[in-house]
Each structure stands twice: as C-alpha cells, then as structure tokens.
C-alpha cells in the first residue's frame with residue numbers, strides 16, 4: 001500500500017533510535033484523510049480522520065528490519081501524573097516507555113505501585129541518579145515543583161522535555177520567586193520554555209525543546225477566556241473564577257489535609273486570594289487582553305478523585321451578547337478535537353470528560369444584565385496534566401497531535 005506522509009517528521013525521525021518489536025506490522029503513516037460527519041448537539045461537523053501506520057516508520061539503520069520509535073522517559077512515574085502518562089502511552093503506536101524514575105518507590109516495579117498498569121511491559125522504577133539519559137529521546141517530567149528546575153537543567157540538551165510542574169510556566173523569574181517562595185535555579189531555561197496550552201500555542205510548541213505544561217486550573221480557565229479577551233468581547237476587569245478540583249490534583253504523597261476523613265462529605269476552599277495559579281492565569285489573560293488583567297480566583301477541594309470545574313463570571317463589553325460569546329468560542333474551536341463548546345443551555349459535568357483529554361465549555365446569560373457565566377470542565381489528570389503533556393509531546397516530535405489521546409470519556 002502506498003503511504004502518503006510520514007507521521008514522524010523527517011527532521012526528528014533520524015534522531016530517534018530503538019529496536020521495537022511490538023510496533024512491527026502496525027502503522028504510523030497517514031493515509032489520505034477520510035472525512036466523516038459527526039453529529040454534535042444540533043450541529044454536524046466534518047472532521048478528517050487520519051489513520052496512523054507504524055509499519056513504515058523510517059529505520060535509523062538503513063537496510064535493516066529495525067523499526068524506529070521514540071524512547072520516552074517518565075520522571076516521577078510513581079506519582080499520579082506520571083502513571084497517567086504511562087496509562088495513556090499503552091496504546092501509543094510510536095512512543096515507548098524505556099525509563100521510569102521514582103523517589104521513595106525506586107527499585108519497585110510500576111505494577112507493584114499501580115496494579116492497574118499490570119498489563120504493560122515496563123522497566124522497573126529507578127532513582128533519577130541512576131538514569132541513563134542517553135537511552136531516551138524525550139522525557140515527561142512529573143516531579144514536584146521546586147525539585148524540577150535543577151533536574152531539567154542537568155538533562156542532556158538534545159532531549160525534548162515536557163515539564164508538568166510549575167517551574168517554567170512563569171516568564172518573569174521574580175514573579176516565580178515571589179509566588180513559589182524560593183530562588184529559581186535555572187532561570188536561563190525559563191526563557192527557553194514554551195508555555196504548552198496546546199490549542200492556543202501550537203506553532204511555538206512544534207519547534208520547542210522544553211515545554212512548560214500548564215497547570216490544571218489555568219488550563220480550564222484560559223481555554224474559554226483567552227479567545228474572548230483577544231477579540232475584546234469581555235471586560236478585562238471583574239473576572240471571577242470559582243473553581244473546584246478532585247483530590248488527585250494534590251498528588252499522591254500523604255498529606256493530613258487529604259485524608260478521607262478530611263475530604264469526604266464536605267467541601268472547602270483553599271489558597272483564598274493567594275493560590276499560586278493566580279499569576280499563571282493572569283499571565284495568559286494579560287497577554288490575550290494586551291494589558292494587565294487581574295482576577296479573583298478561589299479554588300475548592302471536593303470529594304471526588306478526578307475532575308475539575310471552573311465557573312467563571314465575566315462582564316461583557318457594551319453591545320456584546322451571550323450569543324456573540326458562544327459564536328466566537330464555537331468558531332475558534334470548530335476544528336479542535338479536544339475543546340468542545342456545548343450547545344446553548346447544555347450543562348457540562350465532570351463525568352462527561354472523565355479519563356479523557358476533552359475540555360467541555362458552555363456559556364450562559366446571567367440574570368444581571370451584561371454579565372455571562374462560563375462553565376469549563378476538564379479531567380485534571382488528563383487535559384489538566386498528562387493528556388495535554390502527551391498532546392504537546394506529539395507536536396514536538398512531529399507525530400499527529402491526537403495520537404494516543406482519542407479515548408472517549410469514562411462515564412459515569
């Protein structure tokens with residue numbers, strides 16, 4: 001069969017090496033896209049469905065039968081976001097996990113830490129100091145913020161890196177030091193890092209070596225608000241964000257505040273007026289508006305494992321209606337797989353995106369004239385972390401962006 005286009009752009013394909021038997025016979029190439037009509041609410045959308053074909057991924061050893069694939073390291077694989085990347089990569093036709101690190105869990109197998117990942121053939125968890133980075137082509141860095149800067153700074157510079165921590169998200173190092181209460185240990189990389197809000201920064205991400213994956217709350221907030229501010233449809237003043245997260249957002253390490261007894265059957269706010277995602281949200285909104293935006297942001301912890309909703313209150317510009325907001329968002333995201341603007345009146349539920357890379361957004365007219373209410377839901381561990389990280393890594397390597405990410409949400 002004649003195959004049309006390489007899924008790995010040739011620029012990168014030659015630098016990835018590996019003998020991967022599991023990929024032989026599969027495919028990673030693009031056939032001619034098929035156009036299918038998908039019914040979404042009252043609309044019909046035409047989407048091109050592209051079929052990957054791994055069999056013809058170019059070999060680095062010309063003339064041999066060896067197939068190339070991308071060797072991936074997951075730093076912090078024993079945590080929630082690291083293990084979620086491993087889960088997503090199980091069905092990825094091009095990336096293979098060849099290195100996994102842990103701290104307390106080093107020396108164990110991942111399946112002993114996370115039995116739900118038992119079905120995969122994976123290397124054991126090792127300490128970062130024992131890792132041989134010459135054996136990987138890229139890494140997902142899923143470590144606590146603060147610990148990440150020095151580790152990334154010490155990595156070989158030929159590696160592509162997606163950092164899930166907050167260490168490289170703020171462009172202004174002084175702002176980082178103020179909000180994260182400590183010196184930045186790799187300010188030179190802060191300049192290089194590209195902020196990885198995929199749908200809004202695709203061009204820069206494609207050519208990046210280091211991507212700072214956005215925080216979960218900032219992802220849910222910026223996806224709807226950035227296009228509205230860029231198009232001057234809403235006022236930049238008076239934005240109120242009331243957000244709620246499942247407990248996995250706090251990571252797996254034991255904390256008294258996250259005990260079942262503290263979380264179950266209750267709800268509480270935290271980080272009131274001073275949550276560290278405020279500067280990240282304001283950085284993105286300020287860039288979109290063209291002048292300083294400040295927001296009121298209050299996160300809450302609710303008794304569920306995963307999922308997040310941001311309820312956002314905005315003042316529309318004079319003469320702008322909720323229909324205008326809905327039309328502009330629908331138009332902005334009409335060709336995006338993972339951001340769905342719901343039909344008018346539909347209320348998103350965290351269950352609708354659970355386990356998936358989707359962000360569902362809806363827009364309502366407030367009872368107060370001139371104001372609108374925007375609801376945005378994501379899975380904090382997928383679009384809010386590991387799914388978006390994989391989306392970015394696909395782009396950085398030249399693989400089709402949605403590769404490994406088209407699982408449908410797990411409902412209920």
Ligand SMILES: NC(=O)C1=CN([C@@H]2O[C@H](COP(=O)(O)OP(=O)(O)OC[C@H]3O[C@@H](n4cnc5c(N)ncnc54)[C@H](OP(=O)(O)O)[C@@H]3O)[C@@H](O)[C@H]2O)C=CC1
Pocket residue numbers: 075076077078079080081082101102103104105106128141142143144145147164165166214215216248249250251252253380381384385
């Ligand atoms: N959870 C979420 O929803 C989101 C998290 N993030 C960010 O992603 C990063 C990872 O988060 P998450 O997976 O939730 O965190 P977890 O606490 O679940 O996992 C942290 C991982 O880092 C390892 N680790 C901890 N300390 C060190 C250290 N000093 N040196 C090397 N390895 C270390 C842990 O190893 P071990 O377990 O063996 O000790 C574990 O593998 C964080 O920066 C977080 O803020 C971003 C978006 C959303």
Ligand SMILES: CC(=O)N[C@@H](CCC(=O)OP(=O)(O)O)C(=O)O
Pocket residue numbers: 145164165166214215216217245246247248249250251277299301
């Ligand atoms: C529920 C909970 O605790 N959530 C985390 C945010 C998770 C996240 O996105 O954290 P990073 O910015 O470190 O990546 C928090 O509020 O700190």
